[in-house]
Amino acid sequence: QGQLVQSGAEVKMPGASVKVSCKASGYTISYYGLTWVRQAPGQGLEWMGWISPYNGKTNYAQSLQGRVSMTRDTSTTTAYMELRSLRSDDTAVYYCARGLSSAYPGAFDIWGQGTVVTVSS
Amino acid sequence: DIQMTQSPSSLSASVGDRVTITCRASQSISTYLNWYQQKPGKAPKLLIYAASSLQSGVPSTFSGGASGTDFTLTISSLQPEDFATYYCQQSYTTPWTFGQGTKVEIK
Numbered sequence: 001q002g003q004l005v006q007s008g009a010e011v012k013m014p015g016a017s018v019k020v021s022c023k024a025s026g027y028t029i030s031y032y033g034l035t036w037v038r039q040a041p042g043q044g045l046e047w048m049g050w051i052s053p054y055n056g057k058t059n060y061a062q063s064l065q066g067r068v069s070m071t072r073d074t075s076t077t078t079a080y081m082e083l084r085s086l087r088s089d090d091t092a093v094y095y096c097a098r099g100l101s102s103a104y105p106g107a108f109d110i111w112g113q114g115t116v117v118t119v120s121s
Numbered sequence: 122d123i124q125m126t127q128s129p130s131s132l133s134a135s136v137g138d139r140v141t142i143t144c145r146a147s148q149s150i151s152t153y154l155n156w157y158q159q160k161p162g163k164a165p166k167l168l169i170y171a172a173s174s175l176q177s178g179v180p181s182t183f184s185g186g187a188s189g190t191d192f193t194l195t196i197s198s199l200q201p202e203d204f205a206t207y208y209c210q211q212s213y214t215t216p217w218t219f220g221q222g223t224k225v226e227i228k
Contacts, residue, residue, distance in 0.1 A: 035217070037165075044208065044219055044220075044221050044222045045157075045159075045165065045208055045210070045219040045222075046219070047210075047215075047216050047217045047218060047219065050215075050217075059215050061216050062122075062216070095164055095165075097164075097165075100167070100170055104170065104171065104212070105212075106153065106155070106210075106211075106212020106213075106217050107155040107167055107170035107171070107210075107212055108155075108157075108165070108167060109167045109170075109176065111164035111165060111166075112164065113164060114164055
């Protein structure tokens, strides 16, 4: 049915970068979109961007443009999200999530367990 | 960006109650509307996609409806495991935005 397993918690200084991994199993990563969503402590869900299934093109939230990169490695079935120039308000749980289908990629049926990223001096 | 506004922000209900949560889009999104359930410390879970399609494995006590830019999530008979926060999300156009959430608490 599929599973997404994310890398472990990170603590970073302001201005640093973080790279979170998301390993897919049980399905072919290139057939489904992969979205990243974050959730600040006690807050709601924020869409960060996604990688489209066929050509790997990316689409990022305007608020993160220039600081975020999303990539995938089909050989290792792993997706990555890198966020640069970290600020304290980037402290959040970061989730990767699979799109439901190629025809309906904007609903997310499989989620990673979440990666806590803490930005603090 | 399309704004998604949920109401209420929170509600208290009893086991067995019928509960309805509303989500309004700031512009037309056709039926590109999805609902998620999130419990503390857990990832969200997809309940409903395309406004009214029940995700596989989700109990039939959950249902979704649509009228113009207004969408509803209804729980026909609230169960103890349904106490959680619920989010709507539009997937009509990027950025795929979420509502602010509705917390369903035990009365």
